[in-house]
Amino acid sequence: MSNNQENAEAQVQAEAQENTENQAAAENEAPEVAQTEQEGPTIEQLQVKLAEAEKKAQENWDKAVRTVAEMDNLRKRTQRDLESAHKFALENFAKALLPVLDSLVLGLQAATGDSPEVQKFREGSELTLKQFEAVFDKFNIEAIDPLGQPFNAEQHQAMMVQEIEGAAPNTVVNVFQKGYLLNGRLLRPAMVVVAKAPQKPVENPPIIDEQA
Known part of the structure; x- marks a missing residue:
């Protein structure tokens, strides 16, 4: 056998051995990769x-x-x-009507006498007042007329305080001007006079007998 043939056989054997080793290494690594992917x-x-x-x-x-x-x-x-x-959409409008109503009431109070002209004026004013009251009632506008009632600072404005015989202290004894509420909200307080308790008389000091 010539040297060339021996070298060729040796090279073939070496390549075969290398392929075997590579295949074995691949088989050993494949389970590890598969195991890692499965975990x-x-x-x-x-x-x-x-x-x-x-x-x-x-x-x-x-x-x-x-x-x-x-x-x-x-x-x-x-x-x-x-x-x-x-x-309360009518609040401002209702407030603007109150002075008109007050003027009508004052005019009616001032209309005294028995002449036909005065009687006609009174009848017309009273009819207008009734119309006012009907409109106020329709829109839930309530008058505050607290005569004889206890004073309420939330709805009443005290114009003066007087000592009135027979009146309970802190009660309203006169109403100068009615107040009004709109759906329970105060439009204007009532202007009133409030009774106060009578002052107690000053007792005379005891007399000391200096000769005793």
Whole structure:
């Protein structure tokens, strides 16, 4: 056998041995890779992700609850504002009417006498007053006429305080001008005179007998 043939056989054997070794190494590495791919996330990792998801869900739930509460409060405020606007839309107009009503009442009080002209004026004024009262009643405008009632600082304005015999202290004994309410809200306080308790007489000091 020539040297060339021996070298060729040796080279073939070397290549065959190298292929065998490479194949064995590949077979040894393949199970490790497959095992790594099959393992996936650990239980601890899954628990962390679950906790994060629960936290995020709770945050979203809290936001939803707050949003619903804010919308409900906004709805209630809007409803109250609308109701208030409907109730008190006539407030300024009613206040402007009160001086007209006062003038009519004063004119009626001043119309004294038995002449036909005075009687006609009184009849016309009384009819107008009744019409005022009907309109006020329709729009829930209530008069405050507290004669004989206890003084109420929220609805009455005391013009003076007098000692009145037979009147209970802190009661209204005279009404200069009626007050008015619109749906329970004060348009104008009643101007009144309030009774006060009588002053106690000063007792004479005891006489000391210096000779005793």
